[in-house]
Amino acid sequence: MTHDHDLATPVLAARNVRFSYGRGAEVLHDVSLALAPGETVGLVGESGAGKTSLLRLLLGLGSPTSGEILFEGRPLDRRDTRRLLAYRRAVQPVYQDPFSSLDPRMRVGDSIAEPLRSLRLPGGPARRAARVAELLEAVDLPADAGERFPDAFSGGQRQRIAIARALAPEPRVILADEPVSALDTSVRMQVIELFQRLARERGIGMLLVSHDLTIVSALCRRMAVLEGGRLVEEGNTRGVLTDPRHPYTRRLLASVPRLPAL
Numbered sequence: 001m002t003h004d005h006d007l008a009t010p011v012l013a014a015r016n017v018r019f020s021y022g023r024g025a026e027v028l029h030d031v032s033l034a035l036a037p038g039e040t041v042g043l044v045g046e047s048g049a050g051k052t053s054l055l056r057l058l059l060g061l062g063s064p065t066s067g068e069i070l071f072e073g074r075p076l077d078r079r080d081t082r083r084l085l086a087y088r089r090a091v092q093p094v095y096q097d098p099f100s101s102l103d104p105r106m107r108v109g110d111s112i113a114e115p116l117r118s119l120r121l122p123g124g125p126a127r128r129a130a131r132v133a134e135l136l137e138a139v140d141l142p143a144d145a146g147e148r149f150p151d152a153f154s155g156g157q158r159q160r161i162a163i164a165r166a167l168a169p170e171p172r173v174i175l176a177d178e179p180v181s182a183l184d185t186s187v188r189m190q191v192i193e194l195f196q197r198l199a200r201e202r203g204i205g206m207l208l209v210s211h212d213l214t215i216v217s218a219l220c221r222r223m224a225v226l227e228g229g230r231l232v233e234e235g236n237t238r239g240v241l242t243d244p245r246h247p248y249t250r251r252l253l254a255s256v257p258r259l260p261a262l
Protein backbone atom coordinates (compact mmCIF):
# COMPACT_ATOMS: atom_id res chain seq x y z
CA MET A 1 0.00 0.00 0.00
CA THR A 2 1.44 3.39 -0.92
CA HIS A 3 1.17 6.39 1.32
CA ASP A 4 2.57 9.09 -0.92
CA HIS A 5 -0.77 10.82 -1.23
CA ASP A 6 -1.08 14.29 -2.63
CA LEU A 7 -1.27 16.53 0.42
CA ALA A 8 -2.94 19.37 -1.44
CA THR A 9 -5.93 17.36 -2.66
CA PRO A 10 -8.82 16.86 -0.23
CA VAL A 11 -9.32 13.19 0.59
CA LEU A 12 -13.05 13.60 0.48
CA ALA A 13 -15.32 16.44 -0.56
CA ALA A 14 -18.91 17.31 -1.27
CA ARG A 15 -19.30 19.74 -4.14
CA ASN A 16 -22.56 21.65 -4.57
CA VAL A 17 -24.47 18.74 -3.15
CA ARG A 18 -28.25 18.73 -3.15
CA PHE A 19 -30.20 15.84 -1.76
CA SER A 20 -33.73 14.69 -1.06
CA TYR A 21 -35.09 11.35 0.12
CA GLY A 22 -37.20 10.00 -2.75
CA ARG A 23 -39.77 12.57 -3.73
CA GLY A 24 -39.52 14.33 -0.39
CA ALA A 25 -38.45 17.91 0.20
CA GLU A 26 -34.81 18.76 -0.36
CA VAL A 27 -32.78 18.24 2.85
CA LEU A 28 -29.37 19.45 1.61
CA HIS A 29 -29.16 22.64 -0.43
CA ASP A 30 -25.95 23.22 -2.35
CA VAL A 31 -23.53 21.99 0.31
CA SER A 32 -19.79 22.08 -0.33
CA LEU A 33 -17.35 20.76 2.23
CA ALA A 34 -13.80 19.41 1.84
CA LEU A 35 -11.62 17.33 4.14
CA ALA A 36 -7.88 17.81 3.64
CA PRO A 37 -5.56 14.90 4.50
CA GLY A 38 -5.31 14.49 8.26
CA GLU A 39 -7.78 17.27 8.91
CA THR A 40 -10.30 17.11 11.74
CA VAL A 41 -13.62 18.80 11.03
CA GLY A 42 -16.65 19.04 13.27
CA LEU A 43 -20.08 19.18 11.69
CA VAL A 44 -22.63 20.73 14.00
CA GLY A 45 -26.25 21.74 13.77
CA GLU A 46 -29.58 21.07 15.38
CA SER A 47 -31.59 17.91 14.95
CA GLY A 48 -32.85 17.63 11.38
CA ALA A 49 -30.24 20.03 9.95
CA GLY A 50 -29.01 17.33 7.57
CA LYS A 51 -25.76 16.19 9.27
CA THR A 52 -26.44 12.46 9.01
CA SER A 53 -27.72 12.85 5.44
CA LEU A 54 -24.47 14.54 4.40
CA LEU A 55 -22.41 11.88 6.14
CA ARG A 56 -24.31 9.11 4.37
CA LEU A 57 -23.58 10.67 1.00
CA LEU A 58 -19.89 11.02 1.87
CA LEU A 59 -19.92 7.32 2.81
CA GLY A 60 -21.42 6.42 -0.55
CA LEU A 61 -24.67 5.20 1.02
CA GLY A 62 -26.70 7.22 -1.43
CA SER A 63 -26.16 9.61 -4.30
CA PRO A 64 -26.69 13.36 -4.35
CA THR A 65 -29.68 14.56 -6.33
CA SER A 66 -27.22 16.97 -7.92
CA GLY A 67 -23.62 17.93 -7.26
CA GLU A 68 -20.86 15.46 -6.53
CA ILE A 69 -18.93 13.53 -3.95
CA LEU A 70 -15.22 13.66 -4.74
CA PHE A 71 -12.71 11.10 -3.52
CA GLU A 72 -9.09 12.24 -3.83
CA GLY A 73 -10.21 15.03 -6.10
CA ARG A 74 -12.30 13.08 -8.57
CA PRO A 75 -15.99 12.12 -8.64
CA LEU A 76 -16.77 8.52 -7.82
CA ASP A 77 -17.75 6.36 -10.72
CA ARG A 78 -19.80 3.34 -9.62
CA ARG A 79 -18.40 1.29 -12.53
CA ASP A 80 -14.77 1.84 -11.58
CA THR A 81 -14.57 -1.07 -9.14
CA ARG A 82 -10.87 -0.67 -8.35
CA ARG A 83 -11.27 2.94 -7.34
CA LEU A 84 -14.46 2.14 -5.46
CA LEU A 85 -12.55 -0.43 -3.43
CA ALA A 86 -9.80 2.13 -2.66
CA TYR A 87 -12.54 4.54 -1.54
CA ARG A 88 -14.21 1.97 0.70
CA ARG A 89 -10.90 1.24 2.38
CA ALA A 90 -10.01 4.90 2.77
CA VAL A 91 -13.31 6.14 4.19
CA GLN A 92 -14.56 4.35 7.30
CA PRO A 93 -17.61 5.00 9.45
CA VAL A 94 -18.08 4.93 13.21
CA TYR A 95 -21.70 5.02 14.31
CA GLN A 96 -23.49 6.32 17.33
CA ASP A 97 -24.76 3.15 18.91
CA PRO A 98 -22.09 0.56 19.70
CA PHE A 99 -24.81 -1.86 20.83
CA SER A 100 -26.29 -2.19 17.36
CA SER A 101 -23.18 -1.72 15.23
CA LEU A 102 -21.56 -5.04 16.21
CA ASP A 103 -22.93 -8.45 15.25
CA PRO A 104 -23.73 -10.12 18.60
CA ARG A 105 -23.05 -13.60 17.17
CA MET A 106 -19.58 -12.80 15.91
CA ARG A 107 -16.44 -12.96 18.02
CA VAL A 108 -14.94 -9.52 18.41
CA GLY A 109 -11.76 -10.55 16.58
CA ASP A 110 -13.79 -11.72 13.58
CA SER A 111 -15.77 -8.47 13.57
CA ILE A 112 -12.53 -6.47 13.49
CA ALA A 113 -11.04 -8.68 10.77
CA GLU A 114 -14.19 -8.63 8.64
CA PRO A 115 -13.28 -5.46 6.65
CA LEU A 116 -9.86 -6.95 5.86
CA ARG A 117 -11.65 -9.81 4.16
CA SER A 118 -14.50 -7.93 2.51
CA LEU A 119 -12.24 -5.12 1.29
CA ARG A 120 -9.85 -7.77 -0.05
CA LEU A 121 -6.74 -6.65 1.77
CA PRO A 122 -3.81 -8.98 1.24
CA GLY A 123 -2.90 -11.60 3.85
CA GLY A 124 -4.13 -14.93 5.16
CA PRO A 125 -5.51 -15.93 8.57
CA ALA A 126 -2.16 -15.56 10.41
CA ARG A 127 -1.62 -12.06 9.12
CA ARG A 128 -5.21 -11.10 9.92
CA ALA A 129 -4.84 -12.43 13.47
CA ALA A 130 -1.67 -10.39 13.96
CA ARG A 131 -3.45 -7.33 12.65
CA VAL A 132 -6.40 -7.87 15.01
CA ALA A 133 -3.97 -8.06 17.96
CA GLU A 134 -2.33 -4.84 16.82
CA LEU A 135 -5.69 -3.10 16.45
CA LEU A 136 -6.90 -4.21 19.88
CA GLU A 137 -3.76 -2.76 21.36
CA ALA A 138 -4.23 0.48 19.41
CA VAL A 139 -7.62 0.99 21.06
CA ASP A 140 -6.43 -0.10 24.52
CA LEU A 141 -8.29 -3.39 24.74
CA PRO A 142 -6.74 -6.55 26.15
CA ALA A 143 -5.30 -9.07 23.70
CA ASP A 144 -7.87 -11.75 24.62
CA ALA A 145 -10.80 -9.46 23.76
CA GLY A 146 -10.81 -10.90 20.24
CA GLU A 147 -11.96 -14.29 21.52
CA ARG A 148 -15.03 -12.91 23.25
CA PHE A 149 -18.46 -11.82 22.07
CA PRO A 150 -19.79 -8.23 22.14
CA ASP A 151 -22.08 -8.87 25.13
CA ALA A 152 -18.99 -9.21 27.33
CA PHE A 153 -18.21 -5.53 26.82
CA SER A 154 -19.48 -2.19 28.05
CA GLY A 155 -20.66 0.59 25.73
CA GLY A 156 -17.29 2.36 25.82
CA GLN A 157 -15.41 -0.87 25.12
CA ARG A 158 -17.77 -1.69 22.26
CA GLN A 159 -17.13 1.71 20.74
CA ARG A 160 -13.40 0.93 20.95
CA ILE A 161 -14.07 -2.32 19.10
CA ALA A 162 -16.01 -0.42 16.43
CA ILE A 163 -13.09 2.00 16.14
CA ALA A 164 -10.61 -0.90 15.81
CA ARG A 165 -12.71 -2.30 12.99
CA ALA A 166 -12.80 1.11 11.29
CA LEU A 167 -9.01 1.29 11.56
CA ALA A 168 -8.47 -2.17 10.08
CA PRO A 169 -8.19 -1.15 6.41
CA GLU A 170 -5.88 1.80 7.28
CA PRO A 171 -8.40 4.48 6.37
CA ARG A 172 -7.47 8.03 5.45
CA VAL A 173 -10.60 9.44 7.07
CA ILE A 174 -13.11 8.35 9.68
CA LEU A 175 -16.64 9.67 9.46
CA ALA A 176 -18.14 9.52 12.92
CA ASP A 177 -21.80 10.23 13.62
CA GLU A 178 -22.28 11.23 17.26
CA PRO A 179 -19.74 8.58 18.31
CA VAL A 180 -19.92 9.25 22.04
CA SER A 181 -23.44 10.48 22.63
CA ALA A 182 -24.72 6.99 23.51
CA LEU A 183 -21.96 6.48 26.09
CA ASP A 184 -21.89 7.22 29.80
CA THR A 185 -20.39 10.62 30.46
CA SER A 186 -17.60 8.96 32.45
CA VAL A 187 -16.23 7.15 29.38
CA ARG A 188 -16.97 9.81 26.77
CA MET A 189 -13.74 11.67 27.33
CA GLN A 190 -11.70 8.47 27.09
CA VAL A 191 -13.14 7.71 23.67
CA ILE A 192 -12.58 11.32 22.58
CA GLU A 193 -8.97 11.00 23.72
CA LEU A 194 -8.64 7.85 21.65
CA PHE A 195 -9.86 9.73 18.56
CA GLN A 196 -7.43 12.55 19.33
CA ARG A 197 -4.56 10.12 19.55
CA LEU A 198 -5.49 8.39 16.29
CA ALA A 199 -5.70 11.70 14.47
CA ARG A 200 -2.37 12.83 15.90
CA GLU A 201 -0.37 9.62 15.68
CA ARG A 202 -1.76 8.13 12.50
CA GLY A 203 -2.66 11.30 10.65
CA ILE A 204 -6.20 10.06 10.10
CA GLY A 205 -8.64 12.76 9.06
CA MET A 206 -11.95 12.95 10.81
CA LEU A 207 -15.37 14.32 10.14
CA LEU A 208 -17.22 14.31 13.41
CA VAL A 209 -20.93 14.92 13.57
CA SER A 210 -21.92 16.18 16.96
CA HIS A 211 -24.32 18.51 18.62
CA ASP A 212 -21.85 18.83 21.48
CA LEU A 213 -19.59 21.84 20.99
CA THR A 214 -17.32 20.75 23.84
CA ILE A 215 -16.43 17.61 21.93
CA VAL A 216 -15.98 19.48 18.66
CA SER A 217 -13.66 21.98 20.30
CA ALA A 218 -11.63 19.17 21.87
CA LEU A 219 -11.22 17.22 18.68
CA CYS A 220 -11.67 19.38 15.61
CA ARG A 221 -9.44 22.06 14.23
CA ARG A 222 -12.13 23.22 11.83
CA MET A 223 -15.89 23.25 12.14
CA ALA A 224 -18.86 23.67 9.85
CA VAL A 225 -22.38 24.61 10.86
CA LEU A 226 -25.43 23.23 9.07
CA GLU A 227 -28.79 24.89 9.41
CA GLY A 228 -31.83 23.61 7.57
CA GLY A 229 -29.67 21.84 4.98
CA ARG A 230 -27.38 24.80 4.33
CA LEU A 231 -23.80 25.33 5.46
CA VAL A 232 -24.10 28.68 7.17
CA GLU A 233 -20.68 28.97 8.77
CA GLU A 234 -17.32 27.31 8.43
CA GLY A 235 -13.87 28.03 9.78
CA ASN A 236 -11.24 27.43 12.38
CA THR A 237 -13.04 26.01 15.45
CA ARG A 238 -11.48 28.46 17.84
CA GLY A 239 -12.40 31.37 15.60
CA VAL A 240 -16.00 30.24 15.12
CA LEU A 241 -16.55 29.59 18.82
CA THR A 242 -15.03 32.88 19.97
CA ASP A 243 -16.48 35.03 17.22
CA PRO A 244 -19.47 33.36 15.57
CA ARG A 245 -20.60 35.27 12.49
CA HIS A 246 -23.93 33.72 11.72
CA PRO A 247 -26.94 34.38 13.98
CA TYR A 248 -27.70 30.66 14.00
CA THR A 249 -24.20 29.82 15.28
CA ARG A 250 -24.61 32.45 17.98
CA ARG A 251 -27.87 30.86 19.08
CA LEU A 252 -26.26 27.43 19.05
CA LEU A 253 -23.45 28.72 21.24
CA ALA A 254 -25.85 30.47 23.57
CA SER A 255 -27.69 27.19 24.11
CA VAL A 256 -24.54 25.50 25.43
CA PRO A 257 -24.78 25.63 29.21
CA ARG A 258 -21.06 25.93 29.77
CA LEU A 259 -18.76 27.19 27.06
CA PRO A 260 -15.82 24.93 26.39
CA ALA A 261 -12.52 26.32 27.61
CA LEU A 262 -10.58 27.58 24.60
Ligand SMILES: Nc1ncnc2c1ncn2[C@@H]1O[C@H](COP(=O)(O)OP(=O)(O)OP(=O)(O)O)[C@@H](O)[C@H]1O
Nearest residue numbers: 021024027045046047048049050051052053054211
Ligand atom coordinates in the same frame (compact mmCIF):
# COMPACT_ATOMS: atom_id res chain seq x y z
N1 LIG B 1 -34.69 7.98 5.68
C1 LIG B 1 -35.27 9.19 5.58
N2 LIG B 1 -36.35 9.37 4.80
C2 LIG B 1 -36.93 10.57 4.67
N3 LIG B 1 -36.52 11.69 5.30
C3 LIG B 1 -35.44 11.58 6.09
C4 LIG B 1 -34.76 10.33 6.27
N4 LIG B 1 -33.73 10.53 7.13
C5 LIG B 1 -33.76 11.84 7.44
N5 LIG B 1 -34.77 12.47 6.83
C6 LIG B 1 -35.10 13.92 6.92
O1 LIG B 1 -33.98 14.65 6.43
C7 LIG B 1 -33.77 15.82 7.20
C8 LIG B 1 -32.33 15.82 7.72
O2 LIG B 1 -32.17 14.75 8.62
P1 LIG B 1 -30.77 14.27 9.19
O3 LIG B 1 -30.97 13.03 9.93
O4 LIG B 1 -29.78 14.29 8.08
O5 LIG B 1 -30.43 15.46 10.17
P2 LIG B 1 -29.42 15.52 11.39
O6 LIG B 1 -28.86 16.88 11.38
O7 LIG B 1 -28.46 14.40 11.28
O8 LIG B 1 -30.38 15.32 12.63
P3 LIG B 1 -30.13 14.48 14.00
O9 LIG B 1 -29.16 15.30 14.79
O10 LIG B 1 -31.48 14.43 14.60
O11 LIG B 1 -29.61 13.14 13.60
C9 LIG B 1 -34.82 15.81 8.30
O12 LIG B 1 -35.87 16.66 7.89
C10 LIG B 1 -35.27 14.38 8.34
O13 LIG B 1 -36.61 14.29 8.74
